Amino acid sequence: MKSQARKATWSGWIGSVLEYYDFFIYATAATLVFPQIFFPSTDPKTAIVASLATYGVGYIARPIGAFMLGHWGDTRGRKYVLLMCMFLMGISTMAVGLLPTYEQVGVLAPALLVLLRLVQGFAVAGEISGASSMILEHAPFGRRGFFASFTLQGVQAGQILAAAVFLPLAHFMPEAQFNSWGWRIPFLLSAVVILAGYLIRRNVHETPAFAQENKRAKAPMVEAVTESWRDMLRVVCMSFMNVIPVVTSIFGAAYAVQAGYGIGFSKDVYLWIPVLGNCLAVLVIPVVGTLADKFGRKPPIIAGALLSGLLSFGYLYAISIHNVPLAIAMSLLMWGVVYQGYNAVFPSFYPELFPTRTRVSAMAISQNLGTLVTAMLPAVFAFVAPPGANDIPLKVGAITFGVTVIAALACMSARETYRIRMEDLGNPDAVPMPREEYQRLRKASAAPVKGRQEAGTAHGVGT
Secondary structure, eight states: OHHHOOOOOOOOHHHHHHHHHHHHHHHHHHHHHHHHHHSSSTTTHHHHHHHHHHHHHHHHHHHHHHHHHHHHHHHHHHHHHHHHHHHHHHHHHHHHTOOOHHHHHTTTHHHHHHHHHHHHHHHHHTTHHHHHHHHHHOOOOOOOHHHHHHHHHHHHHHHHHHHHHHHHHHHOOOOOHHHIIITHHHHHTTHHHHHHHHHHTTTTTOOHHHOSSOOOOOOOOHHHHHHHHHHHHHHHHHHGGGHIIIIEEEEEHHHHHHHHGGGGOOOOHHHHHHHHHEEEEEEEHHHHHHHHHHHOSSSHHHOOOOOOHHHHHHHHHHHHOOOHHHHHHHHHIIIIIIIHHTTTTHHHHHHHHHHHGHHHHEEEEEEHHHHHHHHHHHHHHHSSSSSOSOOEEEEHHHHHHHHHHHHHHHHHOOOOOOTTTGGGOOOTTTTOOOOOHHHHHHHHSSSSSHHHHHHHHHOOOOO
């Protein structure tokens, strides 16, 4: 089990790094350069809103991708769907780096940009649910939260890599050259995603839970909605927590650097804010995953939701007063620490709410429906608080906090899952293992390999 768990975790981690590198270089470019390149320069306000809307367009394709990729993940296997996600994301991201600009081809430029963004959204829809399910189903008993948290640690590392590629380009290149061709370099480097993704994931074994499933669903989405619609609705609402990275990395970036808002942060300075927050998050995530195995999934999610929502007021206020050190400090606290209470735990909590035969489909469609709602928020923020508006931090912060309250309430209504045996996951009537027995077996899972194998075999964890 040790070898399989580590191999699956490494595959999920590096796959998330590579896939979300692609996804977030688009997010970075959409805030920093796309308004000037793919849209008319005569109206900066409209260009900002339109560019942020193209970021949200990628989320429109997510429910479609979640339906198809989730279906394949539950019928053909977790490995199959993860390879498919990798190829689609890598090719579409490379193509963005080859697009002509608005000056060259007019409205065809933003049209092609939207098309490729739709492909990106389709591809990423199956990544988190597929990787989380694969890691969860390989993980030793009592350590599912810790191992599954590496899925999101990979996502944060991918964001660090995306910003790290942009930082030297934005800093050392003249702005004219960066806007002309320098921004294309990170997108073209996605060729590495295709090769690395294939080499890493081709040798990953299918999970024991999927391989041993006797009642494999023919229409997993139909079964998921029929049997688990309440938990799917909870996941939709909990996924509204994506509002925090939207405020940090998307609207916050536009608010800080776009000329229309008049804040005046330099692009290379602002890029350090999400980089530092994500660096801290990489360290915090496995710690929170371990705590979720010890104390449960719900407490860190609820606390992370409410506190990060409140901190959004301070983060936006720091930007509004041109205080770079304070903005960095608020980002580190809100994004790097508090938000990880949710971010580190949902990769184990979401799939634990659903049975093996519909796990990928149920998690994929419900999570992506929730993130679809939050993906529209940058454009909403830019409309409610456009350049020149008063009380921008108060308006955007109030919307953000209201959304996180909804996520917290959804989590409160869910059942706790951390002491449920693997074969009983997804059963609303499953009886949790007694706390004392659970803690004993959890300690055994950290013992030498022989002890972990015996504990896993005895309690429904495949080896």
